[in-house]
Amino acid sequence: xxxxxxSGAEVKKPGASVKVSCKASGYTFIDYYIxxxxxxxxxxxxxMGWINPNTGGTNYAQKFQGRVTxxxxxxxxxxxxxxxxxxxxxxxxxxxxxxGSSWYEFDYWxxxxxxxx
Amino acid sequence: xxxxxQPASVSGSPGQSITISCTGTSSDVGDYNYVSWxxxxxxxxxxxxxxxxxxxxxxxxxxxxxxxxxxTASLTISGLQAEDEADYYCTSYASSSTYVFGTGTxxxxx
Numbered sequence: 501x502x503x504x505x506x507s508g509a510e511v512k513k514p515g516a517s518v519k520v521s522c523k524a525s526g527y528t529f530i531d532y533y534i535x536x537x538x539x540x541x542x543x544x545x546x547x548m549g550w551i552n553p554n555t556g557g558t559n560y561a562q563k564f565q566g567r568v569t570x571x572x573x574x575x576x577x578x579x580x581x582x583x584x585x586x587x588x589x590x591x592x593x594x595x596x597x598x599x600g601s602s603w604y605e606f607d608y609w610x611x612x613x614x615x616x617x
Numbered sequence: 618x619x620x621x622x623q624p625a626s627v628s629g630s631p632g633q634s635i636t637i638s639c640t641g642t643s644s645d646v647g648d649y650n651y652v653s654w655x656x657x658x659x660x661x662x663x664x665x666x667x668x669x670x671x672x673x674x675x676x677x678x679x680x681x682x683x684x685x686x687x688x689t690a691s692l693t694i695s696g697l698q699a700e701d702e703a704d705y706y707c708t709s710y711a712s713s714s715t716y717v718f719g720t721g722t723x724x725x726x727x
Contacts, residue, residue: 547718605668
């Protein structure tokens with residue numbers, strides 16, 4: 501069965517960086533884009549960007565450009581989100597999600613990683 | 618890219634039908650048939666309920682249906698049940714291979 505398992509909670513100081521991992525299993529990792537979504541406490545979902553695990557190509561939401569880096573390691577079927585220059589308003593749960601067969605929906609999600617700044 | 622607009626809350630009695638709207642622009646909802654809907658229960662990851670405006674993934678109840686007219690997409694829940702109480706978010710593909718989420722709607726079953 502498809503699973504996306506994310507790394508554990510993090511506590512960071514303002515100005516620091518955080519790297520969150522998302523390990524995929526149950527499907528061919530390089531066949532489906534991975535997206536990242538942020539959710540601040542009590543707030544809505546905020547799309548951050550995607551990575552193509554096959555090529556490493558990325559596309560970031562404008563509001564995160566310059567601070568976000570998405571990478572992957574195909575040898576261990578894992579995607580990474582790195583957010584730099586953390587601010588207190590970056591305190592949030594970060595989710596990874598894979599696209600589905602129709603390419604434009606997110607059919608499986610990780611359990612979320614809480615980052616506290 | 619501004620968030621898609623959803624009502625903050627919608628409520629209904631068991632057995633009733635409710636509809637959640639999701640209003641975007643001609644650059645997102647109005648231009649693409651790639652609207653999805655997600656259900657999120659407290660402390661849980663979102664769950665896909667509808668994709669490509671009106672397609673229901675396997676395992677999702679047929680009480681959930683989606684539609685679109687112009688720049689507004691809609692999610693209808695018929696035969697409302699207590700288990701439907703959750704937050705619901707729409708999302709749309711937009712220009713330049715980006716996505717935008719809706720502001721979210723809290724559904725309360727009275």
